[in-house]
Amino acid sequence: MRTDYLFTSESVSEGHPDKVADQISDSIVDLFLSKDPEARIACETLTTTQLVVLAGEIRCKGVYEDGEWAPGAKEEIEATVRKTVKDIGYAQSGFHWERFEFINRLHGQSAHIAQGVDANANKDEGAGDQGIMFGYATDETPDLMPATLYYSHKILEKMAADRHSGAAPFLEPDAKSQVTLRYEGSLPVAATAVVVSTQHAPGYDEGEKEAELHAYVKRVVAEVIPPVLLRETEYFINPTGSFEIGGPDGDAGLTGRKIIVDTYGGAAPHGGGAFSGKDPTKVDRSAAYISRYLAKNVVAAGLATRCTIQLAYAIGVSKPLSLYVDTHETGTVGDDKIEAAILGLPKLGGLTPRAIRTHLGLNKPIYKPTAAYGHFGRKAEGDFFPWERTDLVDDLKAALG
The missing domain is CATH 3.30.300.10 (GMP Synthetase; Chain A, domain 3)
Incomplete structure (x- = not known):
């Protein structure tokens, strides 16, 4: 087992297009379980420019039973999806919580899957899949998680909190982070590289505004990663330059x-x-x-x-x-x-x-x-x-x- 090495993990923000899709899918899971604790849900989401599509298989009392939608169920699903996108913070021309086209292609669960999974008088509930x-x-960390991922998550969580509170109004929802740590004796001793790419308001890719954005990111990193690990850190902040177009408008997202x-x-x-x-x-x-x-x-x-x-x-x-x-x-x-x-x-x-x-x-x-x-x-x-x-x-x- 190696004890001295470099290791890297990445994270993405709640506004990353794939994470938008994940949050929409799980908002549907929560909606159905709130109505029926024994609901069956397999909800996949596609997001792209001004479009959200749901697909998958469901069974839920009060929502979808015996091949029929309950009155108002489709409208409640759409409202849940739009609220999820609104809470993330998307009100942009390319992806707006109020204006995107919504397509719902959820349908009933296969009876052949149900017969193998549901419990009955002769058997216990089976696994839903192999x-x-x-x-x-x-x-490595108090939460017993790999330090590289732990710090990557915490950087983006802090940035999202500042965006939502208004403390960093130049930030937009889409962002990614990456942290590389050097390990000695299987313990992290230095952060050799930190990468942060964040969607931003117009103008924050040059001059004083760019410097403000870079300084802000470095402050966040210093709040998250212990100073003893930051003595030899190389920073890569928006290394491609401008990042104004982001989220599902910049890249399709999938659950x-x-x-x-x-x-x-x-x-x-x-x-x-x-x-x-x-x-x-x-x-x-x-x-x-x-x-x-x-x-x-x-x-x-x-x-x-x-x-x-x-x-x-x-x-x-x-x-x-x-x-x-x-x-x-x-x-x-x-x-x-x-x-x-x-x-x-x-x-x-x-x-x-x-x-x-x-x-x-x-x-x-x-x-x-x-x-x-x-x-x-x-x-x-x-x-x-x-x-x-x-x-x-x-x-x-x-x-x-």
Whole structure:
């Protein structure tokens, strides 16, 4: 295992076109779950210049049942989509929350999928699809996330907060960040490069206004990244020059194209499935969340300083096909013992899709906040981000003696 190296992660803002699509898809998930906790949703979104298109498969009491839309349901969906875009801040000539064309192509869930997934008298609820899902945790940051991604997210979160508050009125919604750290002994010791590209108001690409924008970005970076890491940093701020045209007007957006931003910034494997737009019967989402929960609790319990967990499922089958733990030679006990401890905890219910949803309380409208600035490394508060809790620490310690 290498201990000295450079590593880089990126993040994108809530106004990035792919993230606009993710937030729209998850606003639909929340809308449906608020009406029917057992709703089935697979909502994909396309955004481009003055256009939003929804597509996918749904089933929801009070919205879409037996092939029919409930009265007013289509209008409520459109209102939800427009509010999501408005909240992000898009009121531009090329993409305006009030004026974009809206096309809804959501339709009923396949009966053949439903028969394999729904519980009945003869079987437990099956996984909504096959797939492999990964969870990861590392002690590099207080939130047990890779530092490169943690700082990339925090830079853009701060810039978005300043844009919304009016503290940085020259900022527009679309932005990207990237942080490169040098590691020595597996610990970050220096930020060698920081890249920030942000959409801006006219004129902020030259002269005094450009200097103001650059100075502002450097102040934000200094607030987010500890000064000890910034002694040799090279900055790349809007390196292409002007960035006035952005968001869906500058580049088409699609749900699920930023899965590495959503997870661990490349520091851990990803099974390939996206999260946004999917109800929690889809193990792409729920099993990825429980995998993070398990990995985080392993590290929080002091059983390792790094932990990767993989789960695998087959569509229509409730029992996971495999559980794999890798503590990257940092574990205080054997990885096989951690696997046995996890599978032996009654409260986890054998990690079936239903047990995951029950333990984490996932059948609730809690997903729109996940769709920007990462699904992991967030504060667990109330019903939101329950997979970030560390309430399994004592159980793991007791199980491992």
